Amino acid sequence: MDVFLGIDTSCYTTSLCLVDKNYDVVADERIILSVAKGGRGLSQSNMVYQHTRNLPVLFERLAGVLTTAHIRAVAVTDQPRRRDDSYMPAFLAGLGYARALAAVLHVPLYRLSHQENHLLAVLRTLGRVGSEPFYGLHLSGGTTDLLRAVPDEKGLDITRIGGTSDISAGQFIDRMGVALGLPFPAGVHVDKLAQTVTPPVRGAHVFCRDGEISFSGPESQGQRLVAAAADSPARLCSWTLSTVWRGLENLLVFAATDGMSHLAAAGGVMSNGYLRRQLSDWCRRRHVRLDLAADGFSADNASGAAFWAAVQEGKKS
Template sequence: MSRFLGIDTSCYTTSAAVYDSSRGLVGEERIVLSVNNGSRGLSQSNMVFQHTRNLPVILKRLSPLLTQLEAAGVSSFPRRRADSYMPAFLVGKGTAESLTAALHIPLYEFSHQENHALAAIRNYPDLWGRPFYMIHMSGGTQDVLSCSWSGDFMEISLLIKSKDITAGQFIDRIGVSLGLHFPCGRDLEKLAQSGDSSYFIPCSSVKGSFSFSGPETRVQRDILKGIYRSEDIARGVLAHIGNALEKELTGFPFEPGRPFIAVGGVMSNAYIRHRFMDICQKLNLLPCFADIAYSSDNATGNAFGAFMRYSHENIQCQ
């Protein structure tokens, strides 16, 4: 039995997880960063402060499982690109570097985006080493990607992105205006369940990128009018995101038959998941998800990735 630690310090969640070579995921802890009521985000310095405070608490909770560690994985940057940098990830990286140096075990660095992909691949281990598509929808990202492999390393190329705000930002900004607490995804989904389809937001006629800035302006204006129910607006926002997904994805020349991983906090929404599954069926693509609990920010992907990288390296050395 060997165990592998994963750490992720993203914009709004401090996370750690432990993966066991025999039993799979055996432990996972996270603390969502505190955001003041009415606020729509945090400064990087506040993120760093809260991660620095939270990470020892999380690791203490997991301490009974932190035996027989063979390696660790950590999110060191948002994307695996030279220009991809965010101070929040340095908290997790520094902790992981200190811990692995003290224990004399390997540290594997992943991007936050790769961590999300690996959280889904944990459910579909046969995808390791196989090309796939991925959509990453969160508060800070709205990317459709093509993923191939060079050995055990993912090579990710961008296919479609947002030209302004992301679906996650759209949800959070409208949610805050409706009186919900940031981040608003879960509460807006719950609110939308009581809504009807009377509130409609038309999609842009332009294809080739996502755009939610115009729809947000329209919805904010309608909220101020006070003539629409909050639950109908919430349902209309989710329906619009689903329609935007269908417009952009059905307009792209995907290779039929390939797996299509869907991750990020927005993809923990049941309605968006079902719309994505319907779209994949139309395009003859295989939809693959992380479990809903592990679609939003967490460290399970890094723990699993450390296990896979360590296992392959040691097989090659034998």
């Protein structure tokens, strides 16, 4: 069986993924990076160290599959965004493994950005990249970007047209979660607690101007609420997610006035059940086609990279 290998070494997760020629996932292995209790992130040197330890473990997990599968091509994320000024040492760990493996196996190596990898994970569920431009929403621990994406020979030519002017949605959620004593990254724990509150608590106003939103004011407000024990942790989690949605809704309205008719939403924050439901309802009402990654593939993973390798090699057949 021919398979295509994707590798992603991001700020939060070490990921390997194998897909077949039909773009179905054959194997998906990940290790979330460890953060000390009470911590709100990792240094780049610590990320590189953990990726260096994790990658051999993940390849050992793939060993059983690779006894009967043949790697046709390798694709790896090598920077956060496809820009000359976009650099992060964490991606060097995966890039080194990818280059070595491709050289030893004498197979093609494809390089793409972490942001492209996320949007391609969404397109994998469609079974094609296509040629038409589309809008993207990339929501992760460090990124909240409204994008316009155009497929090209390298992957996706992405232009940022809006997003946050300060902290990301993921950082806002994580900071609130850590302040409430939840483990980092806190997204899944905030989501779980928020689900116990019905109806959801109304969120704070989120400033927006020309497609740029700001979560720093609501975060300061939220920290004061936590410090004052102004409400239960569950209700504060609900307030946090409702505030994030109010900010995202501002971005979506801006995109709609820009002509958005097709949106692909990706990134770890899009694993959140409440936000997915709110986004789906908004797009349905506005007659915007919405594509989301398959369950489990919104968070950091390497399926987009593996998919891109399969697509590129398929063109040669």
